[in-house]
Amino acid sequence: MARKRLITAVNDALVAEMERDEKLIVFGEDVELAIMGDTRGLVGRFGRDRVRNSPICEQTLTGMAVGLASAGYRVVLHLMFNNFIYTGMDAIGNQMAKLRLMTGGQMELPITVIAGYGGGNSNAAQHSDTAYPALMNLGGLRVAVPTNSADAKGLFTTAVRGRTPTFFLEAAGRGGEMGEVPDGEHLVPFGQADVLREGDDVTVVAIGTMVKPTLRAAKALADDGISAEVIDPRTLVPLDEDTILGSVAKTGRLVVVDEARDRCSAASQIAAVVADRGFASLRAPVRRVTVPDVALPYARNAEAALIPSPERIADAVRHVTQKQFA
Amino acid sequence: MATPGTDVRGHTAVTDLDLYERMLLIRRAEERLIVACTDGSLPGGVHLYIGEEAVAVGACAVMTDDDFVTSTHRGHGHFLAKGGDLDAMFAEIWGRATGICKGMGGSMHVADVSKGILGANGIVGAGFAIATGAAWGAKLAGQGRVATCFFGDGAANQGSFMESMNVSAAWDLPTVFVCEDNGVSEFTVTSTVSGGPLVERARAFMPATVVDGNDVHAVRDAVGEAVERARAGGGPSYVEATTYRIRGHLEAEQHMLGGGTYRTDDDIAAWQADDKDPIARLATRLLAEGTCPREDLDAIDAAVRNRVEAAVAFAEASPPADPELAHTIMFGPA
Numbered sequence: 321m322a323r324k325r326l327i328t329a330v331n332d333a334l335v336a337e338m339e340r341d342e343k344l345i346v347f348g349e350d351v352e353l354a355i356m357g358d359t360r361g362l363v364g365r366f367g368r369d370r371v372r373n374s375p376i377c378e379q380t381l382t383g384m385a386v387g388l389a390s391a392g393y394r395v396v397l398h399l400m401f402n403n404f405i406y407t408g409m410d411a412i413g414n415q416m417a418k419l420r421l422m423t424g425g426q427m428e429l430p431i432t433v434i435a436g437y438g439g440g441n442s443n444a445a446q447h448s449d450t451a452y453p454a455l456m457n458l459g460g461l462r463v464a465v466p467t468n469s470a471d472a473k474g475l476f477t478t479a480v481r482g483r484t485p486t487f488f489l490e491a492a493g494r495g496g497e498m499g500e501v502p503d504g505e506h507l508v509p510f511g512q513a514d515v516l517r518e519g520d521d522v523t524v525v526a527i528g529t530m531v532k533p534t535l536r537a538a539k540a541l542a543d544d545g546i547s548a549e550v551i552d553p554r555t556l557v558p559l560d561e562d563t564i565l566g567s568v569a570k571t572g573r574l575v576v577v578d579e580a581r582d583r584c585s586a587a588s589q590i591a592a593v594v595a596d597r598g599f600a601s602l603r604a605p606v607r608r609v610t611v612p613d614v615a616l617p618y619a620r621n622a623e624a625a626l627i628p629s630p631e632r633i634a635d636a637v638r639h640v641t642q643k644q645f646a
Numbered sequence: 647m648a649t650p651g652t653d654v655r656g657h658t659a660v661t662d663l664d665l666y667e668r669m670l671l672i673r674r675a676e677e678r679l680i681v682a683c684t685d686g687s688l689p690g691g692v693h694l695y696i697g698e699e700a701v702a703v704g705a706c707a708v709m710t711d712d713d714f715v716t717s718t719h720r721g722h723g724h725f726l727a728k729g730g731d732l733d734a735m736f737a738e739i740w741g742r743a744t745g746i747c748k749g750m751g752g753s754m755h756v757a758d759v760s761k762g763i764l765g766a767n768g769i770v771g772a773g774f775a776i777a778t779g780a781a782w783g784a785k786l787a788g789q790g791r792v793a794t795c796f797f798g799d800g801a802a803n804q805g806s807f808m809e810s811m812n813v814s815a816a817w818d819l820p821t822v823f824v825c826e827d828n829g830v831s832e833f834t835v836t837s838t839v840s841g842g843p844l845v846e847r848a849r850a851f852m853p854a855t856v857v858d859g860n861d862v863h864a865v866r867d868a869v870g871e872a873v874e875r876a877r878a879g880g881g882p883s884y885v886e887a888t889t890y891r892i893r894g895h896l897e898a899e900q901h902m903l904g905g906g907t908y909r910t911d912d913d914i915a916a917w918q919a920d921d922k923d924p925i926a927r928l929a930t931r932l933l934a935e936g937t938c939p940r941e942d943l944d945a946i947d948a949a950v951r952n953r954v955e956a957a958v959a960f961a962e963a964s965p966p967a968d969p970e971l972a973h974t975i976m977f978g979p980a
Contacts, residue, residue, distance in 0.1 A: 345786070369786055374813070375809070375812060375813060375816065377805075377806070377809035377812070377813070379775065379805065379806050379809065380774065380775040380778065380806045380809035380810050380813060381775075382775070383772060383774065383775020383776050383778070383779060383806065383810075384775050384776075384778050384779030384782065384810075384813065385779060386775070386776050386779060387714075387716075387764070387775060387776035387777060387778060387779020387780035387781070387782070387783070387793070388779040388780065388782055388783045389779075390714070390759065390764050390776065390779070390780055390783075391714065391779070391780045391782075391783025391784060391787070391793075392783060392787070393783050393786070410769060410772065411772065411775060411776075414768070414769045414772065415767075415769075415772060415776065419765065420975060420976060420977070420978060421750050421971075421972060421975055421976045422747060422750055422751040422755045422757075422765070423747050423750070423751060423755070423757045423759065423765060424745070424746065424747035424748030424749070424750045424751065424971070424975070425748070425971075425975040426747070426757060426758070426759040426760075427757070427759055427764075427765075428978055429978075430978075459976055460976050460977065462977070482978065482979075483978030483979055484977045484978040484979075
């Protein structure tokens with residue numbers, strides 16, 4: 321074990337996987353200087369054949385990833401920000417997500433796409449989106465949202481070794497957060513949620529960036545005698561429905577915290593799953609704590625007012641745990 | 647039957663009779679699809695390549711199974727010319743479990759990865775980037791493989807045309823861009839929506855040439871030069887093949903046009919004449935040169951027709967697609 325920044329954990333996993341598999345190629349916008357930090361040092365170590373700055377042309381980069389994978393390579397494509405997923409969307413939605421099915425299983429596409437998501441840094445609306453709801457809806461894509469250094473290493477390694485296109489979404493601005501990371505090979509399987517805090521009164525599913533404010537809220541709620549169980553799903557596709565349902569069976573209450581916009585958010589999906597499969601357990605309405613259906617503004621106070629805060633999360637928990645639902 | 651996919655480098659010479667037979671196979675197969683489409687045998691639509699056979703056949707004559715191609719909506723010709731199996735293609739178009747894509751893709755998505763056929767594609771222009779990525783892989787592997795992108799003049803107005811030529815040129819990739827200029831973008835005359843000659847767009851990045859796309863030798867020679875350059879590390883090339891689409895954008899398009907037209911019957915008839923049609927032109931040349939007598943060409947035609955009927959029989963005798971597959975093959979193993 322060693323304490324490492326989240327971004328360093330990803331970098332470690334990349335180095336290890338590139339050493340393990342010489343057909344692993346990393347490309348994308350500014351990966352050589354590693355503006356986002358996760359690809360730092362790779363070009364010096366592995367050379368420009370395997371680590372390469374691309375032109376800025378997302379619709380071609382995503383398609384190239386498909387072609388390169390078809391030619392027998394493992395591909396890591398860095399798209400920097402979730403918003404650039406939109407400019408690269410054709411090959412994501414029409415090729416990556418679908419070609420395995422459309423070719424009758426002939427085409428394996430071991431592609432990992434890295435992109436930062438979320439606000440909180442005054443990057444304004446075109447660099448702050450949380451795009452995973454759109455990806456979740458395409459079918460054929462796996463989506464990972466690591467929230468700590470150990471999971472970042474473990475989920476990234478699993479993503480790269482997989483045989484299905486996977487989006488590895490990094491919380492923007494959180495790469496510097498420290499955490500314990502297992503030494504050597506470390507894999508975290510997809511579809512296995514992590515129960516970060518056990519509790520009896522309410523289940524709070526916190527996605528990605530929302531884990532931190534949720535844990536803060538849970539601590540404050542504990543002071544008031546409310547015991548919250550906090551679950552980090554770690555991957556949204558596949559989603560560990562059983563762990564969430566098992567927790568709701570115990571607590572009877574569900575709050576889902578998500579930095580995506582409310583409409584069709586991952587929170588909406590999780591709420592629907594629990595309504596479908598766990599209705600009999602529920603003793604209170606499900607509450608979603610999300611970003612309203614607006615773009616994130618630039619001004620720090622205006623942005624902060626929209627992103628779920630510990631206070632908003634705690635309010636939602638207090639609502640579902642009030643006496644009328646006992 | 648000759649085996650398509652032999653190599654211009656002389657490993658196995660592709661004879662004129664091979665070229666003739668391959669073009670004829672595409673023609674007869676698609677004529678049979680018109681019948682099947684009309685009699686309701688097919689679950690979905692088909693986009694036919696009739697009239698453009700010389701492009702796929704000429705170009706693929708200089709490739710091997712190890713080379714990659716990306717194709718278009720109109721992919722039957724590329725599939726067959728690159729060595730795809732007719733039985734498996736028909737079974738696919740009939741929606742059967744024995745189809746090359748197990749009935750999951752259909753006419754617009756025939757692919758055979760084992761033959762380097764990375765698929766026909768329903769998104770106009772999607773092949774640019776896929777071929778460029780495959781070309782990058784080919785270059786990294788260092789075995790002299792190339793990736794050829796077949797596309798139409800309609801696709802040339804997609805932004806990824808420029809983007810993919812740019813990457814291919816900047817990185818000296820073995821990408822061969824083969825434009826099938828048939829003059830129409832679906833139901834719109836391309837000249838009404840395009841600024842400037844397409845070939846000039848390509849010239850900004852790479853060697854670019856325009857050839858008679860209905861002359862199979864001209865296509866073979868131009869693409870052959872481009873492929874040789876790519877194999878030798880000389881980077882990408884562009885070949886524009888002037889041709890014509892005899893059938894509609896898709897079969898039964900008249901039901902969608904509401905009585906409107908985007909070209910005249912005279913235009914179509916002119917391109918169907920023996921001095922324009924790629925198959926008739928090659929036949930005329932073979933007969934004039936005394937390469938073979940008329941009876942030999944007729945015998946090839948008879949064999950091809952039998953082959954096509956056998957493929958229909960195979961498709962019709964095949965079990966329907968397995969609906970469960972959609973659930974089991976969408977995701978790869980973890």
